[in-house]
Amino acid sequence: MRNVARDIKNHVLTGISYMIPLVIAGAVIMAISRVGGSMFGIQDIWDESYAESGNVIIRLLHDIDGFGGIALDLMFPVIAAFIAYSISDKLGIAAGLVGGMLVKDIEAGFLGALAAGLIAGYVCLWIKNNVRLPKSMSSIVPVFLVPVFGTLITLLAIQYIIGVPFASLNTGLENWLNGLSGGNQIIMAAIVGAMVGFDLGGPVNKAAVTTAMALLTSGIYGPNTAAQVAIIIPPIGLGLATFIAKRKYNRELREAGKSSVVMGLVGVSEGAIPFAVESPIKVISCTVIGSAIGSSMAIGLGAVNQAPISGFYGWFTVDKWPVYILSIAVGSLFVAIATVLLRKEPELAEANQLEDEDDFDEEEWEKEWES
Structure with missing residues (x-):
């Protein structure tokens, strides 16, 4: 079965x-x-x-x-x-x-x-x-x-x-x-956002996104607006976390953070996967809540996205686009700050290793620059 x-x-x-x-x-x-x-x-x-x-x-x-x-x-x-x-x-x-x-x-x-x-x-x-x-x-x-x-x-x-x-x-x-109107519409947006932020490109995410896109043919834009906001919050937020608390992440995750921000800006949730794999419960909790916050804020303040585009190149075609971008920023900042607060400080040996990685990277970069 x-x-x-x-x-x-x-x-x-x-x-x-x-x-x-x-x-x-x-x-x-x-x-x-x-x-x-x-x-x-x-x-x-x-x-x-x-x-x-x-x-x-x-x-x-x-x-x-x-x-x-x-x-x-x-x-x-x-x-x-x-x-x-x-x-x-x-x-x-x-x-x-x-x-x-x-x-x-x-x-x-x-x-x-x-x-x-x-x-x-x-x-x-x-x-x-x-x-x-x-x-x-x-x-x-x-x-x-x-x-x-x-x-x-x-x-x-x-x-x-x-x-x-x-x-x-x-x-x-x-x-x-x-x-739906008022509070009910905000609840709907929060549910769609949470689903999109749950498995970062997996079946729950795709179910919410594709259903929202299908409703566009009926002139129903609320679910799509919520979904497109939620798609980009996790990768941007987790990428920002590596800049806010650089010393809490090893070299691989810091590099993943750079890629994650870029992938978020072009609308690819999968940029957040390396962080979810490393610490699934904490990261997914943050992405679900952050995505729900951003989506419900966008809907509650009247943003309307009529196109199935989450990337930055579609933001300015959205009705009330300043509100739309503000909602993305708020959701992303929540994910970044919550992730940093929940992430433990590295042990002494691990911290020394991170410092060594930083020194090694800088020296290697200088050698390459001189050559």
């Missing part, structure tokens, strides 16, 4: 990895359009009335928003197709694509797309492994039977078995998120 769960997780993560570039491309293109529209005082550049605008630039911005929408519309078909591909290789792609399109049409949401990909993949794999024809007709299986019956069975299962429950679940989730 454990192996089955692990395999399903790997298949889902494969689909997500192929989906993310589409989400980023679509959301960023739309963000560019909407930032451009705001320069003309237009907050709904996607409205069809702007397609006939007498201003060429406004028409162009409207079209660009539509281009981003095309990319986002492919999100569910692509994730379903590549989950199926992970299970049954290229035989599952057709069934997954069409199943994902049906999920989009019936508004069964992100979870429906995951289910469509798993159904398509396993159905196509079963047909491939269990349908036996005479050798002279064996080529019919991959080129005819698998795509035709795999697609048909997948569509029937989505339409008549999982479609209604998943569509209702998706609608309920959207209505609940749209209905």
Whole structure:
């Protein structure tokens, strides 16, 4: 049973990895359009009335928003197709694509797309492994039977078995998120932030981030804002800790701290992993709380990030970006200070070793400089 769960997780993560570039491309293109529209005082550049605008630039911005929408519309078909591909290789792609399109049409949401990909993949794999024809007709299986019956069975299962429950679940989730306000919205942000800060790029982190990105297609931006803030707080905070309390870290972790800050600025949580491996309970406790603080602060003060971008290059496209950056700074400083306070002073022998490492590094650097 454990192996089955692990395999399903790997298949889902494969689909997500192929989906993310589409989400980023679509959301960023739309963000560019909407930032451009705001320069003309237009907050709904996607409205069809702007397609006939007498201003060429406004028409162009409207079209660009539509281009981003095309990319986002492919999100569910692509994730379903590549989950199926992970299970049954290229035989599952057709069934997954069409199943994902049906999920989009019936508004069964992100979870429906995951289910469509798993159904398509396993159905196509079963047909491939269990349908036996005479050798002279064996080529019919991959080129005819698998795509035709795999697609048909997948569509029937989505339409008549999982479609209604998943569509209702998706609608309920959207209505609940749209209905959040005040303290409830801050609590939601804190939960998303804590999940993102928990395993630093692992399954809990990815579950929160990908669900938040999927909700962008429904115009729900709060979870994405919380997730994108939380992604970068742990690596920046832990990197800063190595500068604040240099003598508490050995040479390897100080070098990791430099890389961690850079990785945080470009939106890669995994920069924090070396610190979590070295001291998991203390570090993860700090990253969970710090990420929750930063995310809830950003949401509570009204920041809105409409693009799935956590790196510094996307900060200035965020509504109320000064608040957004302040939230990142506060969360990162909490992680840095809390980590330093919880970290023990090195023993005498270890402290001497750290001093020796510092001296050695400086001497080596001077020799290289002179040469």
